[in-house]
Structure formats: structure tokens, C-alpha cells
Amino acid sequence: MVEPTPPPPRRLAALVRQRAASFGYAFRGVWAALQTEVHLWFHAAATVLVIGLGLYFGLERWEWAVVALAVGAVWCAELVNTAIEAVVNLVSPDYHPLAGRAKDVAAGAVLVMAIAALAVGLLIFGPRVWDLLSW
């Protein structure tokens, strides 16, 4: 089997620059969404709260993993929803049933993920908060 030849240094530098720029665009996207979407500030506050509670209760490693996935998935769903809203507004500024359906379905994805994250929160923090409040 022929080994793939590594890219020459100049091309490698360009590749690294390109990847770094892509990260920049992605962070810019998150920042742009934060500036327009109030929901994301709610998610940010909830994320800080969940991390604080996790530290307070000393979650186990696997619990942190589940919580991180749940939090990340909600952020992800909200960002995708924001992107879909932007595209729909671009291509269909006037009323159209399909535009409405696209927005409703995208919002539904956020709702489903938020309910799942709430279930994770209740399962992991619920018993601990209950113990704390019932002594």
C-alpha cells in the first residue's frame, strides 16, 4: 500500500490558518446568535447554574459526561434553530406555510431537547436537591 505523502510545510501552514479561521467563524456565529436570541442567554444562565450545582454536589465523572452532553445538545439545538430561522427569513420574508412549518419544526427540536435535558437534570440533581431540602 502506498503511504500518503505529508503536505509540504507551506501548505500545512495554510491548512492550519484555514482551520483556525473556521473556528473563528464558528465563535462569531455563537456570538451573533447570543446577540439576537434571548433564549440563548437563558441557556447560558442555566449552564452556569448547572455547573455550579455540579461542583457543589460533587458529581461523579459519568454524571458530568451526561450533564455536558445534555447542556451541549440544548445549545446545539438552539443554534441550529437560530440558523434555520435566519435562512427562512432570508428566502421567505413573506408568509408561506412551508416557512412556518420549517420554523415550527426547528423550534420543536429545541423543545424536545430541552425536555430531555430537564429529565437529565431531574434524574441527576433531583434526589440531591430533595435530600438537601428535606433534612
Ligand SMILES: Nc1ncnc2c1ncn2[C@@H]1O[C@H](COP(=O)(O)OP(=O)(O)OP(=O)(O)O)[C@@H](O)[C@H]1O
Ligand atoms: N415567513 C413565515 N411564514 C409563515 N409563518 C411564519 C413565518 N415566519 C414566522 N412564522 C410563524 O411564526 C412563528 C414565530 O416566528 P418567529 O420568526 O417570530 O420565531 P420565534 O420562535 O418567535 O423567533 P425568536 O427565536 O426570534 O423569538 C413561527 O414558528 C411560524 O409558525
